[in-house]
Amino acid sequence: MVRFFLERDRVADLVKHLMERRTVYAPHRKGRRSFAFARTADPAAVVLDYPRTLHSVKKFFLPPREELLRFDLTDDTFAAGEPEPSGAAFLGVHSYDVAAVRRLDHNFSAGNAERNYLVRRQGAVFIGVGFEPDKFHFSGSVGIEPDDTAGCDAFLTKLLDGYVLEILTPTGRELLKGLELPPYEGNDPPAHPFQQHIYVPQSRLGRIMDKSYEHPVWAEASRTCVGCGTCNLVCPTCYCFDVQDHVDITATGGSRERTWDGCMLRGFSEVAGGEVFREGLPERQRHRVLRKFKYLSDTTGVPWCVGCGRCTAACPAGISIANIVNRLVGDAERTPVAPI
Amino acid sequence: MKLQDLINPAAAKELYLPVMAEIRDVRKLTELETLYTVALPGGAELGHQPGQFVAVSLFGVGEAPFSISSSPTRRGVFELGIRRVGMLTDVLAGCTAGRKIGIRGPFGRGIDVERFKGKDVLIVAGGIGLVPMRSMINYVLDRPGDFGRLIICYGSRSDRELLFTDELEKWRRNPNVDFRVTVDRGSPDWTGHTGVITTLIPGLNLDLDNLACCVCGPPVMYRFALLALRSRGVKEKDIWMSLERRMKCGVGKCGHCQINGSYVCQDGPVYHYPEIKALQEAL
Ligand SMILES: Cc1cc2nc3c(=O)[nH]c(=O)nc-3n(C[C@H](O)[C@H](O)[C@H](O)COP(=O)(O)OP(=O)(O)OC[C@H]3O[C@@H](n4cnc5c(N)ncnc54)[C@H](O)[C@@H]3O)c2cc1C
Ligand code: SF4
Ligand code: SF4
Ligand code: FES
Numbered sequence: 001m002v003r004f005f006l007e008r009d010r011v012a013d014l015v016k017h018l019m020e021r022r023t024v025y026a027p028h029r030k031g032r033r034s035f036a037f038a039r040t041a042d043p044a045a046v047v048l049d050y051p052r053t054l055h056s057v058k059k060f061f062l063p064p065r066e067e068l069l070r071f072d073l074t075d076d077t078f079a080a081g082e083p084e085p086s087g088a089a090f091l092g093v094h095s096y097d098v099a100a101v102r103r104l105d106h107n108f109s110a111g112n113a114e115r116n117y118l119v120r121r122q123g124a125v126f127i128g129v130g131f132e133p134d135k136f137h138f139s140g141s142v143g144i145e146p147d148d149t150a151g152c153d154a155f156l157t158k159l160l161d162g163y164v165l166e167i168l169t170p171t172g173r174e175l176l177k178g179l180e181l182p183p184y185e186g187n188d189p190p191a192h193p194f195q196q197h198i199y200v201p202q203s204r205l206g207r208i209m210d211k212s213y214e215h216p217v218w219a220e221a222s223r224t225c226v227g228c229g230t231c232n233l234v235c236p237t238c239y240c241f242d243v244q245d246h247v248d249i250t251a252t253g254g255s256r257e258r259t260w261d262g263c264m265l266r267g268f269s270e271v272a273g274g275e276v277f278r279e280g281l282p283e284r285q286r287h288r289v290l291r292k293f294k295y296l297s298d299t300t301g302v303p304w305c306v307g308c309g310r311c312t313a314a315c316p317a318g319i320s321i322a323n324i325v326n327r328l329v330g331d332a333e334r335t336p337v338a339p340i
Numbered sequence: 341m342k343l344q345d346l347i348n349p350a351a352a353k354e355l356y357l358p359v360m361a362e363i364r365d366v367r368k369l370t371e372l373e374t375l376y377t378v379a380l381p382g383g384a385e386l387g388h389q390p391g392q393f394v395a396v397s398l399f400g401v402g403e404a405p406f407s408i409s410s411s412p413t414r415r416g417v418f419e420l421g422i423r424r425v426g427m428l429t430d431v432l433a434g435c436t437a438g439r440k441i442g443i444r445g446p447f448g449r450g451i452d453v454e455r456f457k458g459k460d461v462l463i464v465a466g467g468i469g470l471v472p473m474r475s476m477i478n479y480v481l482d483r484p485g486d487f488g489r490l491i492i493c494y495g496s497r498s499d500r501e502l503l504f505t506d507e508l509e510k511w512r513r514n515p516n517v518d519f520r521v522t523v524d525r526g527s528p529d530w531t532g533h534t535g536v537i538t539t540l541i542p543g544l545n546l547d548l549d550n551l552a553c554c555v556c557g558p559p560v561m562y563r564f565a566l567l568a569l570r571s572r573g574v575k576e577k578d579i580w581m582s583l584e585r586r587m588k589c590g591v592g593k594c595g596h597c598q599i600n601g602s603y604v605c606q607d608g609p610v611y612h613y614p615e616i617k618a619l620q621e622a623l
Binding site for chain 1: 341342343344345346347348349351352353354355356357358360397399400401402403423425426429440442558559584585586588589591592593594595596598599600601606620621
């Protein structure tokens with residue numbers, strides 16, 4: 001492990017160094033209190049100290065709107081969409097978002113592997129940064145600490161006067177070669193405590209979810225839920241999509257596009273004949289939460305909620321997924337849960 | 341049980357690109373349903389199992405899943421029986437022979453015919469559920485040595501909505517087929533059985549030790565069909581069910597078709613009943 005000291009004044013040098021070698025995507029300020037990953041044009045505009053971005057880096061690998069194919073209506077031919085390999089450096093990514101990418105990698109590699117995602121994802125480099133948990137983060141409860149470097153090629157940890165830059169992979173070393181920095185020989189910077197938690201170890205969640213199907217919390221959460229689907233759209237591990245055709249204004253061609261979709265929306269499970277398999281909001285909320293904590297975990301062994309807190313921060317009704325889970329935990333723990 | 345690592349895109353197949361097939365024949369079945377005969381380019385075989393489906397698309401209109409109605413034993417072309425319910429199906433209803441359509445698939449897990457071999461085959465089909473079940477029915481009829489008796493229970497809302505009436509007549513006359521049909525409400529000249537499909541089941545002559553049964557119909561039908569079969573002593577392990585859910589990709593990616601943790605486009609649409617018994621969202 002190689003650690004360097006990056007003085008606060010030299011952060012812009014790091015960004016410049018990266019920009020000379022790769023396209024750089026990093027957090028930028030969007031409005032007074034929100035942040036977004038965007039292509040960096042000005043090193044001074046990069047913000048490394050931020051609570052969370054509205055969307056995760058998912059949007060670069062699974063864009064909100066993407067052309068699957070372009071068709072020609074005059075002769076019924078088509079051409080496949082051309083996803084561009086990103087090959088970009090993603091600077092200032094939080095550990096939970098890298099963990100989310102890891103889960104998306106699984107989804108698009110396992111079973112029928114999907115070229116579109118894999119092409120976009122190819123060659124991406126991650127330079128993580130630690131974060132100070134706010135009232136919404138709870139990633140520590142799902143095994144993802146703020147200084148977790150898994151999946152990163154390099155990692156920045158904040159100090160009072162700058163950052164510790166840790167090089168983690170050969171790709172990271174190659175990319176940062178030539179950036180002259182002094183070694184860092186100080187202690188590990190202190191970890192920041194979480195303010196939000198799930199009150200049970202991750203290993204017990206599976207059993208608790210198994211018992212939660214008929215729990216009143218689904219109806220309780222639905223009293224104020226408006227079914228807007230925002231919680232799905234901002235989630236870094238949600239990957240469900242819709243596909244629709246769009247005809248160009250000339251009416252001679254068009255494109256088949258996929259767009260993000262969400263299981264909280266009523267039409268998501270509607271079929272011909274008008275049957276909606278998850279008609280009520282309680283069923284939809286249950287599906288969203290069990291997908292994160294049970295269905296996908298049962299097959300992959302990890303929770304699919306990475307504790308970023310986005311769904312809670314963005315929900316117009318203030319519905320908190322951590323509170324939902326804790327409600328289940330509280331009731332399940334009153335009746336003994338067998339240790340695993 | 342672990343996360344699969346990122347793979348190289350070169351190892352991934354194109355999942356969403358259709359093959360351009362051609363409609364060879366269009367035959368109106370009823371007011372709402374039409375039967376399409378479709379040929380793949382170069383006379384390629386679809387290579388499906390009874391119970392599987394394809395994604396059909398018309399550029400500029402959209403794409404949707406439809407069961408393959410013909411048996412894989414009938415080679416060269418395949419058939420789709422499609423009900424007019426919305427955008428794509430409306431435009432399809434106006435299509436004539438020669439029209440190019442996009443086809444992806446076949447998708448999903450069809451009927452595991454090996455597990456039906458040597459047994460009496462009971463098909464319970466409600467309404468448009470006959471479209472996919474017809475694939476299995478004709479498969480059994482084309483390989484008479486492989487199966488025992490064929491018992492068909494078909495229920496329709498009215499006699500005017502009966503599908504494949506010419507074939508129904510053939511099945512009725514076939515001495516190796518026990519064909520039963522019922523309508524919820526018959527027109528004045530209907531002389532057959534009246535009542536919901538489950539009313540056909542008590543009267544069946546079943547060999548419970550040598551039976552395999554497949555059910556397909558509208559969502560409300562499954563629970564009642566299951567109750568009726570169970571009360572006749574049909575074993576759970578002898579029951580298969582073909583389920584329908586909204587589907588956008590057919591390849592296990594879009595998430596629409598999920599029943600609890602199961603993806604219908606991958607694990608279904610035809611499920612062995614013991615597999616879905618514990619899935620609260622299944623029936
Ligand atoms: C495995 C499977 C097999 C099917 N087999 C047949 C068949 O053999 N014959 C047949 O007529 N129909 C079949 N269907 C239903 C068929 O997919 C729908 O009728 C079709 O999607 C409607 O498309 P549309 O554009 O005409 O309707 P739209 O205008 O999109 O909507 C009309 C209605 O269809 C529903 N719908 C829309 N998209 C889908 C979708 N992707 N999946 C399911 N429902 C949808 C809508 O919710 C709405 O209620 C099958 C569905 C599945 C999942
Ligand atoms: S964001 Fe909140 S209100 Fe909107 S669907 Fe999700 S839980 Fe319901
Ligand atoms: S469910 Fe909510 S907290 Fe969990 S990963 Fe998704 S957006 Fe973040
Ligand atoms: S239809 Fe897309 S996942 Fe099953």
